[in-house]
Amino acid sequence: xxxxxxxxxxxxxxxxxxxLQRGCNAVLxxxxxxxxxxxxxxxxxGHVLLEGLPGLGKTELVKALGRLLGLTFRRVQxxxxxxxxxxxxxxxxxxxxxxxxxxxxxxxxxxxxxLADEINRSSPKTQSALLEAMQERSVTVLGETHxxxxxxxxxxxxxxxxxxxxxxxxxxxLDRFLFKIDVPGVNxxxxxxxxxxxxxxxxPMQDAAxxxxxxxxxxxxxxxxxxxxxxxxxxxxxxxxxxxAGAQSPASVRHGVRFAASPRAAIAIGEASxxxxxxxxxxxxxxxxxxxxxxxxLAHRLVVQHRAIVNGVQARDLVQAVLxxxxxxxxxxxxxx
Amino acid sequence: xxxxxxxxxxxxxRTAVGGFVQGxxxxxxxxxxxxxxxxLAIRLCGGxxxxxxxxxxxxxxxxxxxxxxxxxxxxxxxxxxxHLDRRxxxxxxLVSAWEGIELDAGWQRLLSERLAGARAALPTVQWGSLVPRxxxxxxxxxxxxxxxxxxxxxxxVVPGAFAAAxxxxxxxxxxxxxxxxxxxxxxxxxxxxxxxxxxSALPDDPSAWRELDSFVEQLGREQLLASLDPTRAGGDPAGxxxxxxxxxxxxxxxxxxxxxxxxxxxxxSLLEQALLQVGExxxxxxxxxxxxxxxxxxxAGVAKMLGLDASALGLAGADMARAQTMAKSLRELASAQxxxxxxxxxxSNGSTLPGESGGAGSTAERxxxxxxxxxxxxxxxxxxxxxxxxxxRPVPREWLPVGVQAxxxxxxxxxxxPTVGGSAVGATNGGASWQLQVAPRHRASVQRFFAAGQPVGxxxxxxxxxx
Numbered sequence: 001x002x003x004x005x006x007x008x009x010x011x012x013x014x015x016x017x018x019x020l021q022r023g024c025n026a027v028l029x030x031x032x033x034x035x036x037x038x039x040x041x042x043x044x045x046g047h048v049l050l051e052g053l054p055g056l057g058k059t060e061l062v063k064a065l066g067r068l069l070g071l072t073f074r075r076v077q078x079x080x081x082x083x084x085x086x087x088x089x090x091x092x093x094x095x096x097x098x099x100x101x102x103x104x105x106x107x108x109x110x111x112x113x114x115l116a117d118e119i120n121r122s123s124p125k126t127q128s129a130l131l132e133a134m135q136e137r138s139v140t141v142l143g144e145t146h147x148x149x150x151x152x153x154x155x156x157x158x159x160x161x162x163x164x165x166x167x168x169x170x171x172x173x174l175d176r177f178l179f180k181i182d183v184p185g186v187n188x189x190x191x192x193x194x195x196x197x198x199x200x201x202x203x204p205m206q207d208a209a210x211x212x213x214x215x216x217x218x219x220x221x222x223x224x225x226x227x228x229x230x231x232x233x234x235x236x237x238x239x240x241x242x243x244x245a246g247a248q249s250p251a252s253v254r255h256g257v258r259f260a261a262s263p264r265a266a267i268a269i270g271e272a273s274x275x276x277x278x279x280x281x282x283x284x285x286x287x288x289x290x291x292x293x294x295x296x297x298l299a300h301r302l303v304v305q306h307r308a309i310v311n312g313v314q315a316r317d318l319v320q321a322v323l324x325x326x327x328x329x330x331x332x333x334x335x336x337x
Numbered sequence: 338x339x340x341x342x343x344x345x346x347x348x349x350x351r352t353a354v355g356g357f358v359q360g361x362x363x364x365x366x367x368x369x370x371x372x373x374x375x376x377l378a379i380r381l382c383g384g385x386x387x388x389x390x391x392x393x394x395x396x397x398x399x400x401x402x403x404x405x406x407x408x409x410x411x412x413x414x415x416x417x418x419x420h421l422d423r424r425x426x427x428x429x430x431l432v433s434a435w436e437g438i439e440l441d442a443g444w445q446r447l448l449s450e451r452l453a454g455a456r457a458a459l460p461t462v463q464w465g466s467l468v469p470r471x472x473x474x475x476x477x478x479x480x481x482x483x484x485x486x487x488x489x490x491x492x493x494v495v496p497g498a499f500a501a502a503x504x505x506x507x508x509x510x511x512x513x514x515x516x517x518x519x520x521x522x523x524x525x526x527x528x529x530x531x532x533x534x535x536x537s538a539l540p541d542d543p544s545a546w547r548e549l550d551s552f553v554e555q556l557g558r559e560q561l562l563a564s565l566d567p568t569r570a571g572g573d574p575a576g577x578x579x580x581x582x583x584x585x586x587x588x589x590x591x592x593x594x595x596x597x598x599x600x601x602x603x604x605x606s607l608l609e610q611a612l613l614q615v616g617e618x619x620x621x622x623x624x625x626x627x628x629x630x631x632x633x634x635x636x637a638g639v640a641k642m643l644g645l646d647a648s649a650l651g652l653a654g655a656d657m658a659r660a661q662t663m664a665k666s667l668r669e670l671a672s673a674q675x676x677x678x679x680x681x682x683x684x685s686n687g688s689t690l691p692g693e694s695g696g697a698g699s700t701a702e703r704x705x706x707x708x709x710x711x712x713x714x715x716x717x718x719x720x721x722x723x724x725x726x727x728x729x730r731p732v733p734r735e736w737l738p739v740g741v742q743a744x745x746x747x748x749x750x751x752x753x754x755p756t757v758g759g760s761a762v763g764a765t766n767g768g769a770s771w772q773l774q775v776a777p778r779h780r781a782s783v784q785r786f787f788a789a790g791q792p793v794g795x796x797x798x799x800x801x802x803x804x
Contacts, residue, residue, distance in 0.1 A: 004433060007443040228432045230419050277429075283444065286429035287419075329419040333410035335355035335467060336460035 005224050005283035013221035013278045017043060019209040020068055021279075027064035027203045028057045030190030036279065037181050037296055038065060038155075043222045043275035046178020046268060047134050047154040049119070049169075049300065054159060056183045060203055062115045062155040069215060070208025071112030072149065078122035080165060084129030088139045089146075104141060109133050112149050116156035120166045127173055130154065134176040151215070171259070171303060178268050179293075180300035182316075225274040226284040232270065234328050235290055239266040241322045242302055250325040256308035256318050261301040268297045287328035295319050341418065341431055341448065344455035348417040353407045355462045360406025362471035364399045369474035376481040385543075386482050424458035425451045502549055503535050510556065519559045527556055581620050584629075588612070588619040591636065594663065604639045604663075611635040640664045 005013075017039055024035040038061065041048045050058040059075075066073030076087055089107030093100055108114060109130075119127065133139055137148045156177070158169070174180065186194070197204075210218065241249050243260040272293040273285045280289065299315040308318075372395075376386050412420070415435065422431035430448055434440055440448065510527055513519055519527075530552050537545045594600060595608045611632045615622065622629040643664035775783050 002437075003439045004441065004444060006441045226433050226438055228429055228436050228438075230415060230432050230436070231429065280428075282428050282430075284429045284433040284438075287423075288428070329423070330412065330416050332352060332412065332420060332460055333356050333359065335359035335406075335410070335463055336352055337463055 016218040023068040040275040044271040049177040049180040052183025058157040066113040068209040074108040074111035075115040119156040120158040179296040252321045259303035356407035356410035357403040361403030364402030365471035369478040373478040
C-alpha cells in the first residue's frame with residue numbers, strides 16, 4: 001500500500017519551498033503569485049516562459065532563482081544572429097600531446113539554470129536547439145550526446161510588444177515549457193517600495209537558500225505527494241475539454257480552439273499540482289491545486305482559431321471557460337444540497 | 338473498509354433518498370394534476386367519484402418514479418467521498434484515504450476528527466423545493482375528490498358490505514328455493530343474477546348496489562306473488578303437496594296449542610278464532626291466500642304476545658318459560674306458512690320475508706348516491722309512510738321500485754247522500770264521490786249554499802233547464 005507523506009515531511013518540504021519564496025519575494029516585490037508559480041515550476045522540474053513588458057523584473061527574478069538554488073547559472077541573450085552552436089557548444093580542434101582532435105566545448109546550456117532572455121528574438125533554428133535540451137536534458141553535437149547537468153531549468157523571457165524582428169516560438173517549443181506566465185505590472189504601492197528599497201535598481205545581495213542536498217530532498221518530497229485518482233481524472237477531463245471536437249467541451253472551446261492540448265499538458269498539470277499541494281502544506285493533490293496551476297500550464301498549449309483571435313479571444317479566456325465548465329466532482333442531484 | 342466508509346455510505350444513501358423524493362414528488366405532481374383534471378371533468382359531466390381501495394395502485398408509479406430517479410442520480414462512493422472531502426474541508430485527504438493510501442497517525446487523527454462531524458456535512462434533501470408542488474397538487478386533487486356531493490359529506494364505504502349483502506341474498510334465495518313457492522325457471526334466473534352480482538368487478542360501485550336492490554325487489558315480488566297465488570309455482574306437484582302437508586301440520590299444531598291447558602286465556606281465544614277461520618278443510622287455504630295470510634298474522638300476533646308480553650299476561654317462572662317456548666313454536670309455525678306477522682322476528686335473524694324490500698342494504702354503508710330502500714310499514718291495508726332518506730344520501734338518480742304492496746279494497750259501506758243526476762253526494766262524512774274544484778274566493782259562498790240545506794238539484798238548474 002502506498003504511504004502518504006507524514007506531517008513532518010510535508011512541513012519540511014514546505015519549509016524549503018518557503019525559503020525559495022522568501023528569497024524571490026525579496027527580489028521581486030509585489031509579485032507573490034508570479035513567485036509562487038515560478039517556485040512551483042522549479043519544484044516540478046519544469047521550464048518556465050515569462051512574458052511581460054520590459055522592466056517588470058523578469059530577468060531579475062530568474063537571476064534570483066539561480067542564486068537562491070545555489071546552482072550553476074548561465075544567461076543567454078537571444079538575438080537573431082545567435083546560432084545553435086552558440087548555446088549548445090561545439091567541437092573545437094585542439095592540439096593535445098602533438099595530436100589534433102576535436103574536443104567538445106560545452107555551451108551555456110550546460111548549467112543548471114539557464115536564462116534564455118528574449119528567446120523569441122533568435123531564429124527558429126536556434127530555438128529548436130533548445131528542444132532536445134529541454135525535453136531530454138541532453139545535447140547532441142556531431143553525433144555525440146552530452147547529458148546536461150541536473151537539475152536543468154530553462155527560464156525564458158519574451159517581450160510581447162516588439163514583434164518586428166522576432167520569431168514566435170513554435171507550438172512544439174511552447175509545449176516544452178511547463179508554465180508560461182504573464183508578468184503583470186505593479187501598482188503604485190509596490191513601486192513606492194521599490195523606490196525606497198532599491199538604489200539604482202540593484203537587488204539585495206542574497207546567498208543560496210538551498211543546498212544541493214536540500215534541493216534533492218525537496219524534489220523527493222514533491223515526487224511523494226499523492227495524486228488521487230479522482231484528481232487525476234479531473235486533470236484529464238480538463239485537458240480533454242480543450243478538444244474542439246469533444247462532446248463535453250465548452251462552446252467557446254468548440255468555436256475558438258484550433259488544436260487542443262496534448263497529454264504532455266496533463267502531465268505538466270499533474271506535476272505542477274504536486275508542487276502546488278506541497279506549497280500549500282498538503283500531502284496530496286487537491287482539486288484546488290489543479291485549478292491553481294491549470295491556467296499557466298494550459299493556456300500556451302492551445303492553438304487558437306484565427307477567427308477567435310480576431311474577435312479578441314485569448315487562450316487564457318478559453319482555459320478559464322474550461323475551468324468553469326468542467327466540474328471538479330460530478331454534481332449532486334438537485335434534490336439534495 | 339476505511340473509517341470514512343460509513344460516512345461515505347451515508348452520503349450515498351442520503352443522495353439516493355433525495356433522488357427518490359425528487360422522482361416521487363414529480364410523479365405525484367403529475368398524477369395529482371391528471372387526477373384533478375379527471376375528477377373535475379367527471380364532476381362537470383355530472384358523475385361522482387368515490388375513493389376506493391384500488392386507488393392505492395397509484396402508489397406504484399409514484400414509487401417506481403422515485404426508484405428510477407434514485408438509481409439515475411445515484412452517486413458512486415468515490416464521488417461521494419470527493420463531495421464529503423470538500424464539505425469537510427479535508428483538501429483531498431479523505432479522497433486519498435478512500436483510494437487506499439496509508440495515512441500516518443497525524444493525518445489519521447485529523448481525518449477522524451473531521452469525520453466526527455460528517456453527519457452535519459451530509460447532503461440535505463430539499464424538501465422545501467420538492468414537496469410543496471406535489472403537496473399542493475395532491476391537496477387540490479383530494480379536495481376535488483372529497484368535495485361533498487350536493488353540499489353534503491360523503492359516506493364512508495365499508496369494505497365488504499356488498500359481499501355481505503350478496504351473501505344474505507344468497508341465503509334468502511336458498512330459503513325461497515327450499516320452500517318451493519317460486520317457479521323453478523324464475524329461481525334459476527334469480528340465481529344467475531345473483532351469481533353475476535357476486536362476480537361484480539366493482540362491488541362497491543353504485544351501479545352494483547342498484548343491481549342488488551333490483552334483485553331484492555324482484556325476489557320479494559316473486560315471494561309475494563307466490564304467497565298470493567300458490568299455484569303459480571305450477572308444474573311442481575311436489576312443492577304443492579309439501580305445502581298442503583305444511584298447512585295440515587300447522588293446523589294440527591294449532592289445535593294442540595288450543596287444547597293446551599297452560600295456554601293463557603287471551604292467547605287461546607285468539608288461536609280459536611284462527612282455527613275458526615281455517616274451517617273444516619285446511620287444504621282450501623291454498624286457494625285462498627288472503628285467508629291464509631290473516632290466519633298466519635293472527636298466529637304470529639299470539640307468538641309475539643307470548644314471547645314479549647308474557648309478563649303482561651301475569652305469567653312468571655315456569656309458566657313464562659313455557660309461554661316463551663310456545664311463542665317460539667308459534668313463530669316457527671307462522672314462519673313456515675310465510676306470514677307477514679313473523680317478519681319482525683325473522684328480520685332479526687337476518688332473513689327477509691315477502692313484500693319487504695331493501696334487504697340488500699341492511700345497515701351497511703353503501704356508495705355515494707345510493708341508499709338502502711326499506712318499506713317501513715308495508716302492512717296490507719295501510720298507507721306506506723313517507724320514506725325519509727338518511728341524512729347525506731341524495732335521491733337515487735334512477736327510478737327504483739320501493740316495494741310491491743297489496744292493499745285490501747275498501748269494503749266498509751259509506752252512507753250515501755242524496756243522489757243528483759246519478760251521482761252520490763256525501764256532504765257530511767267526507768265520503769263524497771265527486772268534489773267541486775272551488776276557487777278560494779268562492780269558497781265562502783259555496784259553504785253558505787250547502788249550509789242552507791237545500792238540495793243541489795233544486796238550486797242549480799239541470800242541464801236541460803239551462804238549455
